[in-house]
Amino acid sequence: MYQDSFYILNSAFSLSEIEVGTHLYWEIAGLKLHGQVFIVSWLVLGALLTFAIAGTRDLKESPEGLQNFMEYVYEFLQDIAKNQIGEEDYRPWVPYVSTVFLFIFGSNWAGALIPWKLITLPEGELAAPTNDINVTVALALLTSLSYFYAGLSKKGIGYFARYVSPTPILLPINILEDFTKPLSLSFRLFGNVLADELVVSVFALLVPIFIPLPVMTLGLFASSVQALIFSTLSAAYIGEALEDHH
Numbered sequence: 001m002y003q004d005s006f007y008i009l010n011s012a013f014s015l016s017e018i019e020v021g022t023h024l025y026w027e028i029a030g031l032k033l034h035g036q037v038f039i040v041s042w043l044v045l046g047a048l049l050t051f052a053i054a055g056t057r058d059l060k061e062s063p064e065g066l067q068n069f070m071e072y073v074y075e076f077l078q079d080i081a082k083n084q085i086g087e088e089d090y091r092p093w094v095p096y097v098s099t100v101f102l103f104i105f106g107s108n109w110a111g112a113l114i115p116w117k118l119i120t121l122p123e124g125e126l127a128a129p130t131n132d133i134n135v136t137v138a139l140a141l142l143t144s145l146s147y148f149y150a151g152l153s154k155k156g157i158g159y160f161a162r163y164v165s166p167t168p169i170l171l172p173i174n175i176l177e178d179f180t181k182p183l184s185l186s187f188r189l190f191g192n193v194l195a196d197e198l199v200v201s202v203f204a205l206l207v208p209i210f211i212p213l214p215v216m217t218l219g220l221f222a223s224s225v226q227a228l229i230f231s232t233l234s235a236a237y238i239g240e241a242l243e244d245h246h
Helices: 002-015 035-056 066-085 091-113 133-164 168-206 212-242
Strands: 025-028 031-034
Touching: 025 035, 031 035, 035 066, 035 091, 035 133, 066 091, 066 212, 091 133, 091 168, 091 212, 133 168, 133 212, 168 212
Parallel strands: none
Antiparallel strands: 025 031
């Protein structure tokens, strides 16, 4: 009985050592920046650029190998934009939707696959950029700015007529919707990525060899789904801003 109690207390103390929200701070021009986010983000962007250059440096009419894979990815991302924004207006928004998807996808997979905890820092620890609420909020605000820009560039000041359509009674609700969109985008992505990393950390601590592997596999799938959800909703919001309201 005493041994069981000791084991439970020991496990509780071990679990309490899992830290969330510790950061490596860089102070630049009086601003405190989360250094670990920049480090992993640069690695993710570097990997994406490497794949892009390698897949497009020797283009052939009959694609094969990496070029074939790159064209498949491009068509997949193009379809997201086309389906959500519409045939007429989607082309200028393919780069934005693709960038958002690839960055989130690369960040999530980097957090799920690479054992960042093995790399020691003076303070804080490396992790997926998307498990930092500042990153997910920034991505969500970019989407908000994008759909405002899309609506204003196409309709001018007439874009704001949507707030009183079909009736002025809906004005407060339509205004509130512009605040809830970035909130839901940012917290959904942040919460799912953070929860996945915590679950893997707890399982790895309790049963460090085989049990975490199925959880990690599920985490990779969930990471891909989160990238798809974020980019699809971003495209949908842009398509909604470009839609003609009669």
